[in-house]
Amino acid sequence: MSLLSISPPTPSLLTRLLRRTGGADWFGLLAFIFLASTIILPLVVVGIWAFAEVWRYPAVLPQRFGLGFWGEMLARRDVWAALTTSLELSFTVTALSMLICLPAAYAFGRMEFPFRNTLFLSFLTLRAFPKFGLLIVIATIFLNLGLVGTFAGVVLIQLVDTLMYMVWIPAAAFQSVDRRLEEAAQDAGATPLQVFWHVTLPQSLPTIAAAVILTFVGTFYETEGAWLIGAPTVTTMPILMISFINNQLVIQYGAVLSLMLWVPSFVALMFARRVLGGDAIARGLGG
Amino acid sequence: MARLDLDLLGKSFGDTTAVAGVSLNVGDGELVSLLGPSGSGKSTVLRMIGGFERPSSGRVLIDGVDVTHVPPERRPTGMVFQSHALWSHMTVFGNVSFGLRLRRVPREEIAKRVEATLELVGLAGYGERLPNQLSGGQQQRVALARSLVLEPKILLLDEPFASLDQHLRERLRDEVRDIQKRLGITALFVTHGQDEALALADRIVVMRDGRIEQVGQPGDIYAAPRTAFVAGFIGAMNMLEGAITDGRILAGGLHLAAAGSGPAHLAIRPEDIEITDSGEDGHVTVRRMIDFGSHVVIDSSLADGSHLRLQTTKGVRVGEGERLGVRVRHYMVFAEALRDPIRYRGAGVDMLPNMELNYA
Incomplete structure (x- = not known):
């Protein structure tokens, strides 16, 4: 028996990585690196800043961690008031948007009526022009109506912002429900309303949920409309964050408020995931 | 049991x-197949019976x-769709019990009826599964x-097996036939597959x-198609274009006895x-x-280049280009001038181009 034995060559790190990723998906790898550096990395940095007591250049990590800035922020009444206002606004706008837009989306998705396509495309105009110009015009009208500086005024201005998401996405969802599914329900004895409730709505729910999440999160983070119409009486979390950063540039304040801003949208996403399932949400978002 | x-x-x-003045009577417990191309x-017609299309x-x-x-x-109709049309957000039990729940049937009775029906279609114990956890055949059940x-x-069954593979389709159609006969339910079955129609239906439309x-029993339609279209659509058929003159049809290089006159089709089944x-x-001449x-099926060419398909018993072996002598047992002539086709019996006489034949 020979003492000489040949061991198989050790695969390189790259080969092992490719094997693990199931082949040379270079595009996927590059996309991951790009996303990681543009989305995840800034988030990590903000996360570190929120818990950094002392972090001086050129140190890679903070010299001292602590919850001091959290204590300061959470002790402020204006922070809690802004958070409450933001949540109230987001829930109110989302609920109203659902109430107004979902029937409209159903009509656009399933019915034929004059100027249907023109009206459907008109929602795009909200995004086709600089938003601030539109807001100025609306603010002028609101001023005459006494809506500036009121909660109702901010609700209305933010509602405008949600129209496109809440009409276009659910309309596509209603349109994509297989008519045979509805006919099968009718065949089983369901009235048109029962068909909608038991079949059409559940079938399009993941996509509608995605639109609702986008609306909620979009409203929660909205600044321009809230600032122009709400200031100075209605202060939302993003507006408060801006004022903090403008008045005294303490990065930790901004970082703590940023993390606090993420919580509601994160909770909304987790709730939807739990109720509808991750796959359904991903499908709803086009994944 | 009902009449339609x-x-x-x-x-x-x-x-x-789409539909032009269709009249049809379907008797109690009868299974009628609507057969035709796309x-x-x-x-x-089926959707109008189910109420999904309003008749003009x-x-x-x-x-x-x-x-x-x-x-x-x-x-009082029930439709089975080609695409199964199962509600993916409901379990098998939810799907089957949906109509009963709408009718506010007591819970215990729903459970009993759903269980019995699932057993009838061979899916006992599948109640808690979701449609995407079932195979195509199970979904159709x-x-x-x-x-x-x-x-x-x-x-009403609208091409219910179209999306299934051949083996499953054959097995399911036998099961559907068995269930339909056992329950004595009147049924209409839409298909574009002639095999399916011939195997399942009491009558074919x-x-x-x-x-x-044409409306008739499968055997009758196969043996005695009333039009050239039916002859060509049901079963395999050699359809040769020709013309009748002086009591003979000339088609595909064949010269055979036929009554009538003018343009006509000569139809011969491969078997x-x-x-x-x-x-x-x-x-x-054998082509393939x-x-x-x-x-065994043999594709061949006649003297004028027309194709002729023959069907023979297993074990026969012929080579490409080989020339074969043939004998026709039956043929039909569909002439535009005739109201009904005329069927001829070959009586064992050899079929030869330009040869005068004696038919019984």
Whole structure:
């Protein structure tokens, strides 16, 4: 028996990585690196800043961690008031948007009526022009109506912002429900309303949920409309964050408020995931 | 058990006529197949019976009651769709029990009826599964159970096996036939597969361009098609274009006795042609042989280049280019001038080009 034995060559790190990723998906790898550096990395940095007591250049990590800035922020009444206002606004706008837009989306998705396509495309105009110009015009009208500086005024201005998401996405969802599914329900004895409730709505729910999440999160983070119409009486979390950063540039304040801003949208996403399932949400978002 | 009557049923979509005055009577417990190519109007007829399309004219009567304008949810019909149309957000139990829940049937009775129906379709114990956890065949059984559990007077099946593979299709169609006979339910079955229609139906309705071409029992339609279209659509058929002059039809280089005059089609079933011998003086030239195991099909050319398909028993072996002598047992002539086709019996006489034949 020979003492000489040949061991198989050790695969390189790259080969092992490719094997693990199931082949040379270079595009996927590059996309991951790009996303990681543009989305995840800034988030990590903000996360570190929120818990950094002392972090001086050129140190890679903070010299001292602590919850001091959290204590300061959470002790402020204006922070809690802004958070409450933001949540109230987001829930109110989302609920109203659902109430107004979902029937409209159903009509656009399933019915034929004059100027249907023109009206459907008109929602795009909200995004086709600089938003601030539109807001100025609306603010002028609101001023005459006494809506500036009121909660109702901010609700209305933010509602405008949600129209496109809440009409276009659910309309596509209603349109994509297989008519045979509805006919099968009718065949089983369901009235048109029962068909909608038991079949059409559940079938399009993941996509509608995605639109609702986008609306909620979009409203929660909205600044321009809230600032122009709400200031100075209605202060939302993003507006408060801006004022903090403008008045005294303490990065930790901004970082703590940023993390606090993420919580509601994160909770909304987790709730939807739990109720509808991750796959359904991903499908709803086009994944 | 119920009777179904269609009285001059018609449907137009704009300028297009999908169904033109279809009249049909389906008896108690009968299984009738609507057979035709795509666009023949068979599915539209079924959808009008189910209430999913509003007829432009005519009436639909179930047990003598006019249901033409009754919405689908109030019709005593049950439809099984080609795409199964199962609700993916409900379990098998949820799908099958849906109609019973809408009718506010007591919970215990729902459980009992759903269980019995699932057992009937061979899916006992599958109640808690979701549709995406089932195979195509199982999904179609659930769709069938969903209709059967409501005990409809008329069961409508719209190409229910079209999306299944051949083996499963054959097995399921036998099972559907068995269930339909056991329950004695009146059923209408839409298909474009002639095998399916021949295997399942008590009667076949052959449709073309929104009209009924022929209604009859499978064997009768196969043996005695009334039109050239039916002859060509049901089963394999050699259809040779020709013309009748002086009591003979000349088609594909064949010269055979035929009554009438003018343009005509000569129709011969592949199994009605017998190989007599092989040799240089044969009547046809072999182009290709296909061995199906149970039988052999030979594609051949006639003297004028027309194709002639022959079917013979298993074990026969012929080579490409080989010349074969053949004998015809039966043939039919479809002439435009004739109201009905004339069937001829070959009486074992050799079929030869330009040869005068004696028929019984």
